[in-house]
Amino acid sequence: xxxxxxxxxxxxxxxxxxxxxxxxxxxxxxxxxxxxxxxxxxxxxxxxxxxxxxxxxxxxxxxxxxxxxxxxxxxxxxxxxx
Amino acid sequence: xxxxxxxxxxxxxxxxxxxxxxxxxxxxxxxxxxxxxxxxxxxxxxxxxxxxxxxxxxxxxxxxxxxxxxxxxxxxxxxxxxxxxxxxxxxxxxxxxxxxxxxxxxxxxxxxxxxxxxxxxxxxxxxxxxxxxxxxxxxxxxxxxxxxxxxxxxxxxxxxxxxxxxxxxxxxxxxxxxxxxxxxxxxxxxxxxxxxxxxxxxxxxxxxxxxxxxxxxxxxxxxxxxxxxxxxxxxxxxxxxxxxxxxxxxxxxxxxxxxxxxxxxxxxxxxxxxxxxxxxxxxxxxxxxxxxxxxxxxxxxxxxxxxxxx
Numbered sequence: 001x002x003x004x005x006x007x008x009x010x011x012x013x014x015x016x017x018x019x020x021x022x023x024x025x026x027x028x029x030x031x032x033x034x035x036x037x038x039x040x041x042x043x044x045x046x047x048x049x050x051x052x053x054x055x056x057x058x059x060x061x062x063x064x065x066x067x068x069x070x071x072x073x074x075x076x077x078x079x080x081x082x
Numbered sequence: 083x084x085x086x087x088x089x090x091x092x093x094x095x096x097x098x099x100x101x102x103x104x105x106x107x108x109x110x111x112x113x114x115x116x117x118x119x120x121x122x123x124x125x126x127x128x129x130x131x132x133x134x135x136x137x138x139x140x141x142x143x144x145x146x147x148x149x150x151x152x153x154x155x156x157x158x159x160x161x162x163x164x165x166x167x168x169x170x171x172x173x174x175x176x177x178x179x180x181x182x183x184x185x186x187x188x189x190x191x192x193x194x195x196x197x198x199x200x201x202x203x204x205x206x207x208x209x210x211x212x213x214x215x216x217x218x219x220x221x222x223x224x225x226x227x228x229x230x231x232x233x234x235x236x237x238x239x240x241x242x243x244x245x246x247x248x249x250x251x252x253x254x255x256x257x258x259x260x261x262x263x264x265x266x267x268x269x270x271x272x273x274x275x276x277x278x279x280x281x282x283x284x285x286x287x288x289x290x291x292x293x294x295x296x297x298x299x300x301x302x303x304x305x306x307x308x309x310x311x312x313x314x315x316x317x318x319x320x321x322x323x324x325x326x327x328x329x330x331x332x333x334x335x336x337x338x339x340x341x342x343x344x345x346x347x348x349x350x351x352x353x354x355x356x357x358x359x360x361x362x363x364x365x366x367x368x369x370x371x372x373x374x375x376x377x378x379x380x381x382x383x384x385x386x387x388x389x390x391x392x
Contacts, residue, residue: 032285038118039284040324043292059265059293064285 007053007077011070014048027070042067049073055080085205086253087388090360091144091245093136094347095127101237108233115237120323124240124348126223133165133243134175137219140243140356141180144215148247152180156212158187159204161196161352163274163379164220165189176217185211193220193272194319194378196352197244201374201386202260204248212250218352219243225280234284238322240348244356255372255388261302262384263294272379291325291377296332298385299375306387310335313387314370317362319377320344320354329375352378 008027015023019036031037037045045067046057055077066076100123101112116122127136137160145152158180160173171189190196190203197218204214222239226232248257268290271283295318303310310333318326323344330337341362350357355376369390377383 039288040292040328042285042289043328046289059290060267062286062289062293064283064289 008070008074010052011049011073014045014052015070018044018048023070027074030068031070032064032068049077053077085208085248085250085257087255087257088150088247088249088251088253089144089148090356090363091140091142091147092357092360093139093143093243094357095125095131095136095241097126097128098123099126099240104231104237108231108236110233118324119237120326120342120344121237121348122345125242127221127241131221131241132172133162133219133221134172134179136221136241136243136353137162137172137176137217137245138179140219140245140353141176141215141217143360144245144247145180150213150247152182154213155180155182155185155215157185157204157207157214158182159190159200159214159216160187161190161192161200161216161218162220163191163193163196163351164222164225165191168276172219176219190352192352192378192380192382193274194321194349194351194354195376195380195382195384196378197246197355198319198374198376198384198386199262199382201246201248201257202262202384205257205260205386208248208250214248215245216248216356217243217245218354218356220351220353222349222351225274225278228278232280235280235282238349240350242347242350242353242357244353244358244360246356246359255390257386257388258306259302260384260386261298261305262382263298264380264382266380268381269379272381274379288322288325290381291321291383292328292332294381294383295325295329295375295377295385298383299329299333299373302385302387303373308371308387312371313339313373314368315362316340316373316375317355317359318375320347320358321349321377
């Protein structure tokens with residue numbers, strides 16, 4: 001299993017790549033409410049997570065709350081790794 | 083089962099509401115509305131115009147173009163999520179005003195995907211009921227103008243109606259196959275309460291639609307051994323231009339293959355797919371396989387494939 005810090009850093013890199021701007025320092029900050037990402041970036045973000053971490057996010061997990069912040073994405077991936 | 087698609091019809095209200103008019107009310111810019119939706123303007127019906135009024139107009143346009151009198155129809159299916167009453171839905175009124183006095187008229191209150199579900203149902207019913215007219219009619223403007231306006235919905239929706247005739251008789255396109263799906267766990271993410279309050283979780287709708295539309299198209303095409311690249315036109319629910327381009331990317335086809343008029347009419351919910359099909363057909367398109375697809379409240383989604391060459 002990846003250490004949290006490594007996984008979170010990779011998530012930050014993904015967010016930065018999709019947003020074209022630095023990811024927020026606060027890993028609990030909503031990426032969408034803050035305006036960093038819009039609704040059309042969300043499918044891209046999920047696809048990028050699948051590619052980067054080698055996981056398939058099933059349709060039943062396509063809940064925007066799971067991908068709302070770096071912390072929540074990290075928690076989702078940690079659950080998937082167990 | 084062999085069903086054929088004979089033609090389309092449409093009706094759009096005359097009043098054009100440009101982004102600038104909405105931007106003033108919402109405190110945003112016209113450019114922002116176009117950037118997030120691809121929409122430049124939409125049509126809104128007058129206060130005296132009903133869903134049934136628009137549905138009758140689209141039905142008559144379709145029947146005129148295919149040369150069928152209404153009293154020979156075996157069935158009417160009306161998709162609408164914005165009818166004026168809880169019951170009866172607009173199907174009964176549209177049937178009566180078309181002069182149908184005993185053929186069944188069925189309502190499908192499936193916002194955005196209703197016309198697709200109606201066409202898939204008509205493919206089955208045509209064998210026993212003959213000519214089946216499918217109508218999608220929506221007056222979304224009546225649902226989004228409650229002050230204060232919700233920018234998530236107010237910028238998107240427009241009014242209008244579309245129609246298609248499906249029959250067991252040989253027609254222009256043979257309808258080869260249909261796939262339909264529903265996942266009710268997200269039913270609260272796009273919903274109209276009985277109070278008239280329209281609620282939309284845009285993040286959830288886009289995330290689900292961006293996956294499920296291409297997945298259902300791929301599913302129906304694989305069953306028919308047809309590749310996406312062989313399709314001459316994709317006629318989709320006109321939800322948002324950005325979503326259409328994303329679907330094209332997922333399918334690996336040029337965005338030009340996805341007919342779009344959302345820029346001029348906005349998202350007319352269940353009416354949009356048939357309005358788009360009607361306009362596309364007016365342009366004398368090349369023959370070949372075509373795909374219909376939609377995604378809407380419920381969530382309901384699916385796809386239909388047809389071919390003019392079989």
